[in-house]
Amino acid sequence: MPNPTYILYAQHGWADINSGIGELARTVACPQAKVIVPNLGFVNTWIRIEPLIDRVEAIAHQTQTEYPDTPIRIVGHSMGGLIWLEVLARHPEWWPQIESLVLVASPVGGADLGRMFDPFEWGIGIARDLGTNRRTLAERIAAEIPTLIIAGDYDGGSDGVVPVECTKFSQASYVAVNNINHGRMKQHPAVAEIIQQFWQNSDHLCVPQPIETYCDRIIQQLQSIPGITDAHYRGFDGSEHWAQLDEGLSLRTWQNRLGIHHVFLANQSGDCLFAGFVGWPHTEALYETLWHLKQSAESFAKRQEIPAQ
Numbered sequence: 001m002p003n004p005t006y007i008l009y010a011q012h013g014w015a016d017i018n019s020g021i022g023e024l025a026r027t028v029a030c031p032q033a034k035v036i037v038p039n040l041g042f043v044n045t046w047i048r049i050e051p052l053i054d055r056v057e058a059i060a061h062q063t064q065t066e067y068p069d070t071p072i073r074i075v076g077h078s079m080g081g082l083i084w085l086e087v088l089a090r091h092p093e094w095w096p097q098i099e100s101l102v103l104v105a106s107p108v109g110g111a112d113l114g115r116m117f118d119p120f121e122w123g124i125g126i127a128r129d130l131g132t133n134r135r136t137l138a139e140r141i142a143a144e145i146p147t148l149i150i151a152g153d154y155d156g157g158s159d160g161v162v163p164v165e166c167t168k169f170s171q172a173s174y175v176a177v178n179n180i181n182h183g184r185m186k187q188h189p190a191v192a193e194i195i196q197q198f199w200q201n202s203d204h205l206c207v208p209q210p211i212e213t214y215c216d217r218i219i220q221q222l223q224s225i226p227g228i229t230d231a232h233y234r235g236f237d238g239s240e241h242w243a244q245l246d247e248g249l250s251l252r253t254w255q256n257r258l259g260i261h262h263v264f265l266a267n268q269s270g271d272c273l274f275a276g277f278v279g280w281p282h283t284e285a286l287y288e289t290l291w292h293l294k295q296s297a298e299s300f301a302k303r304q305e306i307p308a309q
Helices: 019-028 049-066 078-092 092-097 112-117 136-144 189-200 214-223 280-305
Strands: 007-011 034-038 072-077 098-104 145-153 174-179 228-230 241-243 252-257 261-266 271-276
Touching: 007 019, 007 049, 019 034, 019 280, 034 049, 049 271, 072 078, 078 092, 078 241, 078 271, 092 098, 092 271, 098 189, 112 261, 136 145, 136 189, 174 280, 214 228, 214 261, 214 271, 214 280, 241 271, 241 280, 252 280, 261 280, 271 280
Parallel strands: 007 034, 007 072, 072 098, 098 145, 145 174
Antiparallel strands: 228 271, 241 252, 252 261, 261 271
16 A cells, blocks of 8 residues: 555454454544554453563564554553553654554553452463553653543443553543443444544643642552552442541541452542552551551641741
8 A cells, every 4th residue: 555644553452352443443544544453362362461562563563664654643442552551662762653642441550350360469361461550651651652541431430340540640631431331442432533532632631730739649659559459439438537638638448348458538528539459468558558648647737736936
């Protein structure tokens, strides 16, 4: 074919093949684009992510050889987005050619299902790879490549598979869509429309700012707890008050039937701003951080009570 306007890579995820994401790619691509939709095989997506990364990298490398100066656009659904984060980490020399990266329902912060299947981080199947936190990598890439996050809020905290919280990271534009489950996200017309709007003009989308507010700093501290995974908001209503923080924020905790400890950050209105959980080996680290946050807030409150000299 003549030199295409751009190359569009579209990648399916875990427990899937390329038909659904292929439909989305053909919907959003212009007629002059070269669309590449690798099929990694349903069974292969259950084993390890590394061979999948190698396969996509090889396909992209071959395409780059054929079209070395053609702009690139990337759309990844679920684990497909994680695969492309890893491919891009290997090839920063490609970054200047990439016009956009779109992550659809990708568990960048680590999938809670992965951690549930592998609570001791023994490396059980694909669970270890899906449960890995790639937020730092994603932020580094998004600082250089225009990046869009599309998350699904189907049941008040997730798309039925991927929690909303674990899709988020700074430096990227972010859009949440309601009433679309994880499987439908890869080919839904509303998702296609959002992608096309982003390609045309991203100014109207919400771009998360760098960590600046007190709430942002608290969430960052919670996300830095060893072994923590972003969680669904379920359990928040049954959680117990742990500590009062500054600016009307509060920490709440909850333990499910399996003895997995959760932490929630709430605002003064009672809205959940963050949800996370740790596996059994990291419970002590969780409460060490919570005690530190509580003591810091109490110390600050006491200083505020001291009259100025």
